[in-house]
Amino acid sequence: MNNWKNFTKGFIKENPVFILLLGLCPTLGVTTSAINGLGMGLATTFVLVCANVVVALIKNLIPNKVRIPSFIVIIASFVTIIDLVMAAYVPALYEALGLFIPLIVVNCAVLGRAEAFASKNTVFSSLIDGLGMGLGFTFALTLLGAVRELLGSYALFGYKFIQTDGILVFVLAPGAFFGLAYLIALMKKLNK
């Protein structure tokens, strides 16, 4: 039960994007379509889970004073791995996400979990926490991406419903801010 709670808290109650307002740069930057949001979310989930597990494994070996730089190096290593993997296997998505893949390293949601959770808990609960938080992040990005794609080009996951141009502003920069603003307001309401 405890593990289940640990897993599900990332979706609504402690959602990194909607409630904690962490990692907003990729949230706003890549969500022009649902598929981009999903890809970015899963890449971040991979980094989050791996970094959480490694930090939990070696937490007793790291002197307290250098723990933040050590965490950053661990995170950066996994970011490099996912960067190279995505460039090799999903080049189209890699192009679309562009700069935001290497920037996972400064996503405060990732460092935040390593510092606040993995450095104090067991390997298994850190794994669950990373997975829950990562999927919560993925959920948020996919939802925002879906809303923007639906309004901006009347399509969802690339499937077009109406054969006309959508409300273009939603796929442009301002639409990201508006979409996120109303989703946060909605989530706050749901959380009560």
Place this chain on the structure above:
Amino acid sequence: MEYILIIIAAVFVNNIVLAQFLGICPFLGVSGKVKTSVGMGGAVLFVMTIATIVTWLIMKFILIPFDIQYMQTIAYILVIASLVQMVEIVLKKVSPSLYQALGVFLPLITTNCAILGVAILVIQKEFILLESVIFAIGNAIGFTLAIVIFAGLREHLDKLPVPKGMKGAPAALVIAGILALAFMGFAGIV
């Protein structure tokens, strides 16, 4: 002329915050008052310029000669993190007044993705060193412009009757969206 174009493009057309979504965390977090946002902008200008020069040199003289460009992310974030620490220590000794003004913002800058973003962008765009410096300064000015305008608007927001559900982050994001709309007006001038 070419350098002026780089600056105008970075400040207005491709504004780093409102068009490229880099540095959103300090943009939302440190924009409560105009005074603090000016301080943050100054700190970003300072660190972004130095960080871009140092990382550009590291790319050119260490990573490329040894053919280890894939270490870019790890090398850059370490360099930026230690650079920020160093700037803090040097500033404290050399110019206490500047340290007074920028000091509290410096630790926050390590996790500002705008710094790392610009350092990576200048490599992607294959800029020479001088272009990179100009690009970094332009982006820092763009960041400062956006955050100062935003802080000015937010100071007034506190006095307005915002609907209950939109209080706080949602209202701030709507304002940022309107600001982004305004900046879209610059599209096409360069």
